[in-house]
Amino acid sequence: MGTWSEEPFGNDTAADWAWELDEADSWDVVTDVLQEYLGDDKTDTGADEVAVAAAAVVAHGAGLALSEAEDTESVEGFLARVGAPPASAxxxxxxxxxxxxxxxxxxxxxxxxxxxxxxRATLARVRDALPA
Known part of the structure; x- marks a missing residue:
């Protein structure tokens, strides 16, 4: 596992996925990942890591501060382009x-x-940042 922290983008898979946000201009890239993950009966580590990262993007879009320990430039740029997340996300x-x-x-x-x-504490922090 290429992981350096429990933070949502603290692993190779999630960090690589975040680069895809550089080209995205809508929430579809995030919601599609989340819906695909939820639709799959089985999980695998890579899909799990990307799902956490996608959920973190939603939380950051809802106001959760980005961690200084993570490279989140792609997330910041994405959020500047697309604004707040839709309720479905x-x-x-x-x-x-x-x-x-x-x-x-x-x-x-x-x-x-x-x-x-x-x-799990990190997941709870991300989840708690999501609007009710």
């Missing part, structure tokens, strides 16, 4: 965070690393 982000935080391959990896509580 917020709903999907909540559901994706619930799914990945439950029984997912990524949760198992964090458990194996004895850092599950810290990672």
């Amino acid at each position: 917020v709903t999907a982000a909540r559901a994706a965070l619930d799914k990945v935080g439950g029984q997912s391959e990524l949760a198992e990896l964090w458990e194996d690393a004895d850092e599950l509580d810290e990672w």
Whole structure:
């Protein structure tokens, strides 16, 4: 796992996905990822990591401060172009965070690393930033 922190963009897969935001001009790129993730019965680590990153983009669009420890230039530019997230993205982000935080391959990896509580705290911080 190319991971350096429990932050949403603290792994290679999520950081790579965030670069796709450089070319995006609508929330579709984020909502499509979230909907695809929610529609898949199985999870895999890469999909889990991208779902968390996509949910974090929604949370950042709703006002969650971006972490200084992460390279979030692509996220900032994306949000400047597209504005606040639509309600459908917020709903999907909540559901994706619930799914990945439950029984997912990524949760198992964090458990194996004895850092599950810290990672879940990060997920909770992101989820709590989503508007009700």
